Amino acid sequence: MTDARVPDRIAVRGLTAHAHHGVHGFERENGQTFSVDAVLELDTAPAAAGDDLTRTVDYAELAQRLHAVLTGDPVDLLETLCQRLADVCLADPLVEAAEITVHKPEADLGVPFDDVTVTIRRERAP
Template structure:
Protein backbone atom coordinates (compact mmCIF):
# COMPACT_ATOMS: atom_id res chain seq x y z
CA UNK A 1 0.00 0.00 0.00
CA UNK A 2 1.51 3.39 -0.96
CA UNK A 3 2.29 5.99 1.70
CA UNK A 4 -0.54 8.54 1.65
CA UNK A 5 1.01 10.89 4.20
CA UNK A 6 2.24 14.18 2.81
CA UNK A 7 5.98 14.77 3.10
CA UNK A 8 7.08 16.27 6.42
CA UNK A 9 7.27 20.04 6.24
CA UNK A 10 9.57 21.60 8.78
CA UNK A 11 8.28 23.86 11.50
CA UNK A 12 9.22 27.50 11.10
CA UNK A 13 10.00 30.41 13.36
CA UNK A 14 10.09 33.80 11.62
CA UNK A 15 11.41 37.18 12.64
CA UNK A 16 10.25 39.69 10.04
CA UNK A 17 10.90 43.37 9.55
CA UNK A 18 13.96 43.67 11.79
CA UNK A 19 15.04 47.23 10.96
CA UNK A 20 18.20 49.26 11.45
CA UNK A 21 20.07 52.24 10.06
CA UNK A 22 23.32 50.83 8.68
CA UNK A 23 26.17 51.63 6.29
CA UNK A 24 26.29 48.77 3.79
CA UNK A 25 26.80 49.42 0.09
CA UNK A 26 29.29 49.86 -2.69
CA UNK A 27 29.01 53.63 -3.01
CA UNK A 28 30.83 56.14 -0.82
CA UNK A 29 27.61 58.03 -0.03
CA UNK A 30 26.00 54.82 1.29
CA UNK A 31 28.98 54.26 3.58
CA UNK A 32 28.99 57.88 4.78
CA UNK A 33 25.29 58.56 5.42
CA UNK A 34 23.84 55.07 5.73
CA UNK A 35 20.25 54.07 5.14
CA UNK A 36 17.48 51.81 6.39
CA UNK A 37 17.81 48.05 6.02
CA UNK A 38 15.21 45.43 6.92
CA UNK A 39 15.74 41.72 7.51
CA UNK A 40 13.38 38.76 7.48
CA UNK A 41 14.66 35.48 8.91
CA UNK A 42 12.68 32.26 8.61
CA UNK A 43 14.20 29.36 10.52
CA UNK A 44 13.36 25.71 9.91
CA UNK A 45 13.53 23.41 12.91
CA UNK A 46 11.61 20.81 14.85
CA UNK A 47 9.53 22.59 17.49
CA UNK A 48 7.85 19.40 18.79
CA UNK A 49 10.29 18.89 21.70
CA UNK A 50 9.72 22.46 22.91
CA UNK A 51 5.96 22.11 22.60
CA UNK A 52 5.92 18.76 24.39
CA UNK A 53 7.80 20.11 27.39
CA UNK A 54 6.74 23.77 27.13
CA UNK A 55 10.47 24.48 27.41
CA UNK A 56 12.38 27.35 25.80
CA UNK A 57 15.59 25.32 26.02
CA UNK A 58 14.30 23.09 23.19
CA UNK A 59 13.65 25.86 20.67
CA UNK A 60 15.10 29.12 19.39
CA UNK A 61 14.79 32.14 21.68
CA UNK A 62 13.66 34.62 19.05
CA UNK A 63 14.37 37.66 21.24
CA UNK A 64 18.00 36.54 21.54
CA UNK A 65 18.09 35.76 17.82
CA UNK A 66 16.71 39.21 16.94
CA UNK A 67 19.42 40.89 19.02
CA UNK A 68 22.15 38.84 17.33
CA UNK A 69 20.80 39.59 13.84
CA UNK A 70 20.52 43.29 14.70
CA UNK A 71 24.15 43.22 15.81
CA UNK A 72 25.23 41.90 12.41
CA UNK A 73 22.96 44.34 10.59
CA UNK A 74 24.45 47.33 12.41
CA UNK A 75 27.95 45.87 12.52
CA UNK A 76 30.84 45.92 10.06
CA UNK A 77 29.69 47.35 6.71
CA UNK A 78 29.87 45.18 3.60
CA UNK A 79 29.54 46.06 -0.06
CA UNK A 80 26.92 43.50 -1.08
CA UNK A 81 23.53 42.50 0.28
CA UNK A 82 24.52 38.94 -0.60
CA UNK A 83 27.42 39.12 1.87
CA UNK A 84 25.20 40.61 4.56
CA UNK A 85 22.58 37.89 3.99
CA UNK A 86 25.23 35.17 4.34
CA UNK A 87 26.49 36.63 7.62
CA UNK A 88 22.95 36.73 8.95
CA UNK A 89 22.35 33.13 7.85
CA UNK A 90 25.55 32.06 9.61
CA UNK A 91 24.22 33.53 12.88
CA UNK A 92 21.02 31.51 12.55
CA UNK A 93 22.79 28.27 11.65
CA UNK A 94 25.12 28.65 14.65
CA UNK A 95 22.19 27.38 16.71
CA UNK A 96 22.34 23.56 16.51
CA UNK A 97 18.53 23.33 16.57
CA UNK A 98 18.21 25.20 13.26
CA UNK A 99 18.20 22.92 10.21
CA UNK A 100 17.87 25.65 7.56
CA UNK A 101 17.20 29.35 7.24
CA UNK A 102 15.87 31.75 4.64
CA UNK A 103 17.17 35.31 4.95
CA UNK A 104 15.79 38.29 3.05
CA UNK A 105 17.64 41.60 3.22
CA UNK A 106 15.65 44.64 2.10
CA UNK A 107 17.23 47.91 0.98
CA UNK A 108 14.22 50.16 0.31
CA UNK A 109 16.24 53.38 0.04
CA UNK A 110 18.75 52.17 -2.56
CA UNK A 111 19.55 54.71 -5.28
CA UNK A 112 18.43 53.04 -8.49
CA UNK A 113 17.76 56.23 -10.44
CA UNK A 114 14.16 55.17 -11.08
CA UNK A 115 11.08 54.80 -8.87
CA UNK A 116 10.81 51.47 -7.00
CA UNK A 117 9.44 50.00 -3.78
CA UNK A 118 12.21 47.74 -2.53
CA UNK A 119 15.38 45.86 -3.41
CA UNK A 120 15.61 42.44 -1.78
CA UNK A 121 18.19 39.69 -1.76
CA UNK A 122 16.93 36.35 -0.44
CA UNK A 123 19.10 33.32 0.29
CA UNK A 124 18.36 29.90 1.76
CA UNK A 125 21.03 27.96 3.58
CA UNK A 126 20.78 24.52 5.16
CA UNK A 127 22.98 22.79 7.66
CA UNK A 128 25.53 20.75 5.74
Protein backbone atom coordinates in the same frame (compact mmCIF):
# COMPACT_ATOMS: atom_id res chain seq x y z
CA MET B 1 8.65 5.62 1.71
CA THR B 2 10.70 8.56 3.00
CA ASP B 3 9.77 10.90 5.79
CA ALA B 4 8.03 13.84 4.09
CA ARG B 5 7.86 15.88 7.28
CA VAL B 6 7.49 19.58 6.61
CA PRO B 7 9.73 21.46 9.03
CA ASP B 8 8.29 23.87 11.53
CA ARG B 9 9.19 27.52 11.05
CA ILE B 10 9.98 30.43 13.32
CA ALA B 11 10.07 33.82 11.62
CA VAL B 12 11.33 37.22 12.64
CA ARG B 13 10.20 39.75 10.05
CA GLY B 14 10.88 43.43 9.61
CA LEU B 15 13.90 43.72 11.90
CA THR B 16 15.03 47.23 10.99
CA ALA B 17 18.16 49.29 11.53
CA HIS B 18 20.14 52.20 10.14
CA ALA B 19 23.36 50.76 8.71
CA HIS B 20 26.18 51.62 6.31
CA HIS B 21 26.25 48.78 3.76
CA GLY B 22 26.76 49.42 0.05
CA VAL B 23 29.34 49.89 -2.68
CA HIS B 24 29.01 53.67 -2.96
CA GLY B 25 30.84 56.11 -0.71
CA PHE B 26 27.67 58.03 0.14
CA GLU B 27 26.04 54.79 1.33
CA ARG B 28 28.96 54.09 3.64
CA GLU B 29 29.11 57.67 4.88
CA ASN B 30 25.40 58.46 5.34
CA GLY B 31 23.95 55.00 5.85
CA GLN B 32 20.33 54.08 5.22
CA THR B 33 17.54 51.88 6.48
CA PHE B 34 17.79 48.12 6.04
CA SER B 35 15.40 45.45 7.23
CA VAL B 36 15.70 41.71 7.61
CA ASP B 37 13.29 38.80 7.48
CA ALA B 38 14.63 35.55 8.93
CA VAL B 39 12.70 32.29 8.63
CA LEU B 40 14.17 29.34 10.50
CA GLU B 41 13.30 25.70 9.91
CA LEU B 42 13.49 23.39 12.91
CA ASP B 43 11.57 20.78 14.84
CA THR B 44 9.55 22.58 17.52
CA ALA B 45 7.80 19.43 18.78
CA PRO B 46 10.24 18.82 21.68
CA ALA B 47 9.75 22.38 22.93
CA ALA B 48 5.98 22.13 22.62
CA ALA B 49 5.86 18.76 24.37
CA GLY B 50 7.65 20.10 27.41
CA ASP B 51 6.69 23.78 27.14
CA ASP B 52 10.46 24.34 27.26
CA LEU B 53 12.16 27.39 25.73
CA THR B 54 15.56 25.67 25.89
CA ARG B 55 14.37 23.18 23.26
CA THR B 56 13.60 25.80 20.61
CA VAL B 57 14.99 29.08 19.30
CA ASP B 58 14.59 32.09 21.59
CA TYR B 59 13.49 34.60 18.96
CA ALA B 60 14.20 37.60 21.20
CA GLU B 61 17.81 36.48 21.54
CA LEU B 62 17.97 35.72 17.81
CA ALA B 63 16.69 39.22 16.99
CA GLN B 64 19.45 40.76 19.10
CA ARG B 65 22.14 38.72 17.30
CA LEU B 66 20.73 39.55 13.86
CA HIS B 67 20.50 43.24 14.73
CA ALA B 68 24.16 43.21 15.83
CA VAL B 69 25.20 41.86 12.42
CA LEU B 70 22.91 44.27 10.58
CA THR B 71 24.44 47.27 12.37
CA GLY B 72 27.96 45.80 12.47
CA ASP B 73 30.84 45.89 10.01
CA PRO B 74 29.67 47.28 6.66
CA VAL B 75 29.78 45.12 3.53
CA ASP B 76 29.49 46.01 -0.14
CA LEU B 77 26.88 43.44 -1.15
CA LEU B 78 23.50 42.46 0.24
CA GLU B 79 24.48 38.89 -0.65
CA THR B 80 27.35 39.07 1.84
CA LEU B 81 25.09 40.53 4.52
CA CYS B 82 22.52 37.76 3.91
CA GLN B 83 25.21 35.10 4.33
CA ARG B 84 26.42 36.61 7.60
CA LEU B 85 22.86 36.67 8.92
CA ALA B 86 22.26 33.07 7.82
CA ASP B 87 25.46 32.04 9.61
CA VAL B 88 24.08 33.52 12.84
CA CYS B 89 20.89 31.47 12.45
CA LEU B 90 22.69 28.23 11.60
CA ALA B 91 25.00 28.64 14.60
CA ASP B 92 22.08 27.36 16.67
CA PRO B 93 22.28 23.55 16.53
CA LEU B 94 18.48 23.24 16.49
CA VAL B 95 18.17 25.17 13.21
CA GLU B 96 18.07 22.93 10.14
CA ALA B 97 17.80 25.72 7.55
CA ALA B 98 17.41 29.49 7.35
CA GLU B 99 15.92 31.77 4.73
CA ILE B 100 17.14 35.35 4.96
CA THR B 101 15.77 38.35 3.07
CA VAL B 102 17.48 41.72 3.32
CA HIS B 103 15.47 44.76 2.22
CA LYS B 104 17.13 47.97 1.03
CA PRO B 105 14.17 50.29 0.34
CA GLU B 106 16.28 53.46 0.13
CA ALA B 107 18.70 52.21 -2.55
CA ASP B 108 19.55 54.76 -5.22
CA LEU B 109 18.33 53.21 -8.48
CA GLY B 110 17.64 56.45 -10.32
CA VAL B 111 14.03 55.41 -10.95
CA PRO B 112 10.96 55.01 -8.71
CA PHE B 113 10.72 51.65 -6.90
CA ASP B 114 9.32 50.13 -3.71
CA ASP B 115 12.12 47.87 -2.46
CA VAL B 116 15.26 45.99 -3.36
CA THR B 117 15.70 42.59 -1.75
CA VAL B 118 18.12 39.70 -1.76
CA THR B 119 16.93 36.36 -0.42
CA ILE B 120 19.06 33.31 0.31
CA ARG B 121 18.29 29.91 1.82
CA ARG B 122 21.00 27.93 3.57
CA GLU B 123 20.83 24.48 5.13
CA ARG B 124 22.94 22.98 7.85
CA ALA B 125 25.73 20.92 6.34
CA PRO B 126 25.04 17.17 6.72
